[in-house]
Amino acid sequence: MTESKPQPKRRKPPSKSKAAETDQWQKEVEQLSYQEANTALELTLAKLQSAELEVEEMAGLYRRAEAYAARCQVVLEQVAQEVVEWEAISS
Numbered sequence: 001m002t003e004s005k006p007q008p009k010r011r012k013p014p015s016k017s018k019a020a021e022t023d024q025w026q027k028e029v030e031q032l033s034y035q036e037a038n039t040a041l042e043l044t045l046a047k048l049q050s051a052e053l054e055v056e057e058m059a060g061l062y063r064r065a066e067a068y069a070a071r072c073q074v075v076l077e078q079v080a081q082e083v084v085e086w087e088a089i090s091s
Contacts (some may be wrong), residue, residue: 029067034075041068 032040042067048058 025064026067028073032068032071034072034079036073037068037071041065041072044068 029037029040044061047053048061048065053061
């Protein structure tokens with residue numbers, strides 16, 4: 001008689017509704033102002049510091065933090081470009 005080893009649980013691939021939810025969330029991030037994205041980033045980083053997070057939740061929060069930080073960077077770059085253009089016009 002041979003004993004079989006317990007099989008690890010296999011994760012299901014993300015459902016289409018989960019993928020659609022992610023797409024919608026990313027579109028919403030692209031519409032945030034600098035202040036909104038920065039505040040969301042700060043709140044997300046505070047959640048990441050919690051010791052009670054599951055690994056999957058931590059990974060999701062990390063992705064959100066990256067998206068918020070990227071949005072802040074995009075807005076700052078847009079403002080910097082506008083300043084360069086204004087300086088060129090006024091010179």
